[in-house]
Amino acid sequence: MTKLPDRREETLGGYVVHGVPFPVETDPDALAFLKRMAPLQIEQEYSITYLHSYGQDSPWFAGVTNKTLLASQDPESGYTYATPRGHDMYSGEETSWIDITDRTAKVHAFTVCYFGSEEFLPETPFVLALIEYEGVNTLFLTRIMGLELDDVSLDWIGMEVTPRFLRNSKLKPTDVYFVPA
Amino acid sequence: MRTVYALSGGVSKFAKARPDKTFQAVIKEAYDAAITDLGLDFRTFTSVVDGSVASYFSDHFSRQLMAGIMAQDYLGLVPKPGHRVEGGGATGGLCFQEAWKSVASGHMDVCVAYGFETMSHVETWKGNEFIALASDVSWDYPVGGFYSGYYAMMVTRHMKEFGTTPEQMAAVSVKNHRNAYHNPYAQKRNRYTIEDVRSAPMVAWPLTRLDICVMSDGAAVTVLASEEGLEKLEAAGAAVTRPLVKVTGIGRGTDAMRMSDRPHVDYETFMRDYATEQEKSSDETRAYYKRLWKHGTRYPGVHSFRAGRTAGNMAYRQAGVGDPLAELDFIELHDAYTSSELQTYEDMGLCLYGEGGEFAASGKAFLPGIDYGLDLPDDPITPVNPSGGLIACGHPVGATGLMQGVFAIWQLQGSIGDHFGDSMLQVADAKRGAIHSHAGTGTYVTVSVLERED
Numbered sequence: 001m002t003k004l005p006d007r008r009e010e011t012l013g014g015y016v017v018h019g020v021p022f023p024v025e026t027d028p029d030a031l032a033f034l035k036r037m038a039p040l041q042i043e044q045e046y047s048i049t050y051l052h053s054y055g056q057d058s059p060w061f062a063g064v065t066n067k068t069l070l071a072s073q074d075p076e077s078g079y080t081y082a083t084p085r086g087h088d089m090y091s092g093e094e095t096s097w098i099d100i101t102d103r104t105a106k107v108h109a110f111t112v113c114y115f116g117s118e119e120f121l122p123e124t125p126f127v128l129a130l131i132e133y134e135g136v137n138t139l140f141l142t143r144i145m146g147l148e149l150d151d152v153s154l155d156w157i158g159m160e161v162t163p164r165f166l167r168n169s170k171l172k173p174t175d176v177y178f179v180p181a
Numbered sequence: 182m183r184t185v186y187a188l189s190g191g192v193s194k195f196a197k198a199r200p201d202k203t204f205q206a207v208i209k210e211a212y213d214a215a216i217t218d219l220g221l222d223f224r225t226f227t228s229v230v231d232g233s234v235a236s237y238f239s240d241h242f243s244r245q246l247m248a249g250i251m252a253q254d255y256l257g258l259v260p261k262p263g264h265r266v267e268g269g270g271a272t273g274g275l276c277f278q279e280a281w282k283s284v285a286s287g288h289m290d291v292c293v294a295y296g297f298e299t300m301s302h303v304e305t306w307k308g309n310e311f312i313a314l315a316s317d318v319s320w321d322y323p324v325g326g327f328y329s330g331y332y333a334m335m336v337t338r339h340m341k342e343f344g345t346t347p348e349q350m351a352a353v354s355v356k357n358h359r360n361a362y363h364n365p366y367a368q369k370r371n372r373y374t375i376e377d378v379r380s381a382p383m384v385a386w387p388l389t390r391l392d393i394c395v396m397s398d399g400a401a402v403t404v405l406a407s408e409e410g411l412e413k414l415e416a417a418g419a420a421v422t423r424p425l426v427k428v429t430g431i432g433r434g435t436d437a438m439r440m441s442d443r444p445h446v447d448y449e450t451f452m453r454d455y456a457t458e459q460e461k462s463s464d465e466t467r468a469y470y471k472r473l474w475k476h477g478t479r480y481p482g483v484h485s486f487r488a489g490r491t492a493g494n495m496a497y498r499q500a501g502v503g504d505p506l507a508e509l510d511f512i513e514l515h516d517a518y519t520s521s522e523l524q525t526y527e528d529m530g531l532c533l534y535g536e537g538g539e540f541a542a543s544g545k546a547f548l549p550g551i552d553y554g555l556d557l558p559d560d561p562i563t564p565v566n567p568s569g570g571l572i573a574c575g576h577p578v579g580a581t582g583l584m585q586g587v588f589a590i591w592q593l594q595g596s597i598g599d600h601f602g603d604s605m606l607q608v609a610d611a612k613r614g615a616i617h618s619h620a621g622t623g624t625y626v627t628v629s630v631l632e633r634e635d
Contacts, residue, residue: 039200083320083441111333112386117310120325128330139441141324157341172323
């Protein structure tokens with residue numbers, strides 16, 4: 001047996017209305033009555049396409065398109081960022097690119113999202129995770145696939161994972177995702 | 182720096198939606214309440230106030246740029262000086278501190294801080310999207326931008342690291358909803374059980390819908406003044422409530438926007454740069470932290486808010502607070518998530534890092550005299566979110582930090598009963614309290630200490 005939800009989902013949209021109730025005469029009583037009027041609400045569309053530049057981080061996206069995971073490294077200290085940065089936050093020096101594709105990767109933290117922002121609602125439920133790489137100082141935010149959601153457990157933290165790359169790149173950080181090793 | 186008094190405040194009851202008024206008129210509700218509390222009328226207050234600071238987070242929600250100046254003119258404050266501040270969820274806390282700076286520096290004698298947000302103009306999931314745009318749009322947002330997901334990740338690490346449980350988080354939800362039962366300004370005035378919280382719809386494991394605050398419409402206002410400002414207001418006819426409340430410490434901290442970029446520092450660095458004075462001075466605490474680090478803990482990682490610790494330490498230093506649990510009578514704390522309240526207990530030095538879960542369920546942060554339906558092992562010490570916090574009052578972002586300021590002023594004036602029509606939430610003989618405001622995953626955090634003048 002499947003019970004229907006108690007409430008119908010609220011959505012925008014509907015009929016276009018021309019004209020709303022208003023007093024025929026604007027005598028003092030009618031004008032005073034306007035203070036008791038319920039508010040009018042209208043829909044306003046807003047849509048925009050940005051030309052977003054990845055700037056100095058662009059090589060990372062070119063890398064995943066070619067099944068390579070890059071990281072940024074301070075040349076002097078060796079401090080390494082799994083999520084690229086053009087400059088090291090401690091020395092202020094420009095970082096170098098290194099290849100970490102084959103480094104051991106583990107789950108550092110995770111969640112299972114059952115709800116989400118509008119853009120990602122169709123993808124729920126999904127597993128969001130921060131990944132730690134061997135010899136890398138910072139983490140990388142990603143999705144993990146291939147997990148049984150009924151078995152959600154803190155034991156997933158520390159689990160070894162391996163990267164997989166989308167064949168058809170979208171030039172987004174989700175061009176790489178991880179699965180249990 | 183001059184002494185800064187927090188003289189009055191007003192709140193428009195936060196609601197899921199306020200289509201009955203434009204944002205300016207909602208702000209005016211809170212503004213009028215703050216003025217009325219001073220015993221002044223609009224024209225008289227306008228003649229004395231020197232300027233303002235406006236607080237709102239997102240231009241997206243109202244699809245209106247420069248909303249601040251629209252509020253400024255609606256409130257009759259033009260051509261007086263004013264500016265808008267923005268710092269995510271901490272916007273209200275930042276605004277409060279900017280008003281403090283205006284007065285402390287001598288730039289203004291009377292400064293009004295007003296904040297608002299109208300989050301109902303878009304549907305909930307679009308609102309979640311707007312909020313998620315406060316994460317790196319190259320690296321974080323496209324992976325599944327969802328703040329509840331971000332906080333859930335942070336607390337799974339806390340759970341793994343320290344053994345924290347979802348039931349301990351749920352105790353925060355039970356407390357805050359139950360406190361709100363006595364607060365007419367709160368939206369969600371409910372008696373829940375731990376089971377209710379855990380069986381609510383799962384949003385982002387392990388956080389359920391009852392672990393998370395709700396997007397809202399609302400406004401809040403505080404009036405800050407110097408000694409000279411107080412004299413001007415009283416000369417104009419103000420009946421300022423005694424005892425006076427002054428702001429004795431402000432602190433702020435920041436951290437990397439991307440959680441992934443946050444460091445994992447060693448024990449020595451933690452003790453040198455981040456430990457509280459109390460932690461540094463205790464052999465027992467140093468030994469405890471050494472054990473944590475030996476076990477693998479690194480700081481702050483994603484389990485702790487370094488910005489919160491930095492803000493707390495700074496505010497405590499200025500206010501002369503050595504032992505926050507013993508020396509703060511209450512805290513209005515940014516509980517957008519039950520998990521972040523629990524984590525913030527540690528940042529603010531109410532307990533040691535790793536002890537937040539146990540502290541949450543101990544009773545120490547609860548109010549005396551209220552039946553929470555929980556078996557609490559300890560007596561209340563420092564009530565946290567006696568108002569019900571964001572979890573129960575709601576979180577119209579730009580207003581929230583100022584709402585905390587208003588409730589703190591009322592606690593220290595001893596006027597909660599007058600304002601709530603119910604004295605149950607009045608912390609007995611409250612002399613010193615703190616307000617804590619927190620932006621996305623701990624990027625900006627403010628802590629301000631307020632004290633009753635004897």
